[in-house]
Amino acid sequence: xxxxxxxxxxxxxxxxxxxxxxxxxxxxxxxxxxxxxxxxxxxxxxxxxxxxxxxxxxxxxxxxxxxxxxxxxxxxxxxxxxxxxxxxxxxxxxxxxxxxxxxxxxxxxxxxxxxxxxxxxxxxxxxxxxxxxxxxxxxxxxxxxxxxxxxxxxxxxxxxxxxxxxxxxxxxxxxxxxxxxxxxxxxxxxxxxx
Amino acid sequence: xxxxxxxxxxxxxxxxxxxxxxxxxxxxxxxxxxxxxxxxxxxxxxxxxxxxxxxxxxxxxxxxxxxxxxxxxxxxxxxxxxxxxxxxxxxxxxxxxxxxxxxxxxxxxxxxxxxxxxxxxxxxxxxxxxxxxxxxxxxxxxxxxxxxxxxxxxxxxxxxxxxxxxxxxxxxxxxxxxxxxxxxxxxxxxxxxx
Numbered sequence: 001x002x003x004x005x006x007x008x009x010x011x012x013x014x015x016x017x018x019x020x021x022x023x024x025x026x027x028x029x030x031x032x033x034x035x036x037x038x039x040x041x042x043x044x045x046x047x048x049x050x051x052x053x054x055x056x057x058x059x060x061x062x063x064x065x066x067x068x069x070x071x072x073x074x075x076x077x078x079x080x081x082x083x084x085x086x087x088x089x090x091x092x093x094x095x096x097x098x099x100x101x102x103x104x105x106x107x108x109x110x111x112x113x114x115x116x117x118x119x120x121x122x123x124x125x126x127x128x129x130x131x132x133x134x135x136x137x138x139x140x141x142x143x144x145x146x147x148x149x150x151x152x153x154x155x156x157x158x159x160x161x162x163x164x165x166x167x168x169x170x171x172x173x174x175x176x177x178x179x180x181x182x183x184x185x186x187x188x189x190x191x192x193x194x
Numbered sequence: 195x196x197x198x199x200x201x202x203x204x205x206x207x208x209x210x211x212x213x214x215x216x217x218x219x220x221x222x223x224x225x226x227x228x229x230x231x232x233x234x235x236x237x238x239x240x241x242x243x244x245x246x247x248x249x250x251x252x253x254x255x256x257x258x259x260x261x262x263x264x265x266x267x268x269x270x271x272x273x274x275x276x277x278x279x280x281x282x283x284x285x286x287x288x289x290x291x292x293x294x295x296x297x298x299x300x301x302x303x304x305x306x307x308x309x310x311x312x313x314x315x316x317x318x319x320x321x322x323x324x325x326x327x328x329x330x331x332x333x334x335x336x337x338x339x340x341x342x343x344x345x346x347x348x349x350x351x352x353x354x355x356x357x358x359x360x361x362x363x364x365x366x367x368x369x370x371x372x373x374x375x376x377x378x379x380x381x382x383x384x385x386x387x388x
Contacts (some may be wrong), residue, residue, distance in 0.1 A: 047251055057241055059362040063375055070372075070382070168253040178264075181257055184378040188264070 010089025204283025288340035
């Protein structure tokens with residue numbers, strides 16, 4: 001089965017758009033999703049940014065929120081701007097990497113994005129992540145698993161791998177060895193897999 | 195007739211994609227194109243950038259050239275990476291503003307983008323712009339008209355207007371009072387006009 005790598009950062013608004021549709025869209029084309037959580041913080045820091053570009057460049061930020069609102073409305077996707085942006089997605093990312101059953105990752109990823117961008121909840125809060133695990137029919141003990149050194153190391157390794165793949169933003173897709181950036185390129189990336 | 199404002203910077207690669215299709219796409223929906231050349235340099239400078247973000251952030255730049263290559267191939271649009279990037283589009287912008295007959299602007303705009311991104315020519319060269327004027331069936335005397343103080347002033351005014359519209363990149367569209375950014379949003383902007 002062909003595969004698409006989905007590189008997502010939990011704090012990323014545009015990753016929400018892709019996270020909510022990638023599993024269905026890929027499966028319609030007989031493509032498997034490889035879930036690749038990572039952190040943009042270290043990648044932005046290497047570019048000299050200490051914050052999201054949407055905060056550093058206010059006009060770009062104002063536009064992004066308006067754009068998200070319009071895109072979500074077109075897709076009938078609920079959207080609520082969270083109070084804090086960008087949120088800290090380290091716990092959610094580690095929990096994602098601690099899930100052994102790959103068939104359940106999608107449901108958890110969607111629950112986390114929905115908590116943040118549909119319900120405006122704070123995903124750095126362990127009780128929010130606990131609810132997301134329950135929604136995805138996963139054990140809440142994964143929250144303590146996420147503190148294991150091998151899981152922390154796995155997240156570091158994801159960031160290094162993203163940098164080696166020349167990833168500079170999220171969402172990103174690797175399809176047939178090629179990099180695609182942004183929810184606007186998801187359909188093109190799926191075509192490239194075939 | 196509803197109108198779409200097309201804000202373009204000649205040096206912008208993604209503006210090439212929109213420039214080549216906007217007049218046909220708008221006309222198919224009974225929408226008029228209002229051609230709005232401007233310069234990104236002063237807008238980038240206000241953000242602390244002294245160069246194109248595609249040069250300042252190398253991973254983003256490598257990706258953009260690959261993305262352009264793929265998008266142009268999909269659209270059967272010729273594409274050649276020019277030697278210098280970003281090019282100086284001041285002369286081309288001033289000439290655009292000097293054209294009195296608005297029905298001829300589109301042909302000139304497409305000729306300039308094709309010179310730069312299909313033939314890899316240097317659009318700061320007056321002889322290249324002269325060829326573009328001839329292709330668009332316009333008098334080459336527009337090159338000297340472009341040196342008039344009122345035309346220089348008109349280009350300054352365009353940049354100020356873009357800043358007031360909160361424009362931070364190109365291509366940008368104003369449709370029904372709303373800002374849309376990027377060739378990926380052209381179809382959505384056209385729908386918003388109706």
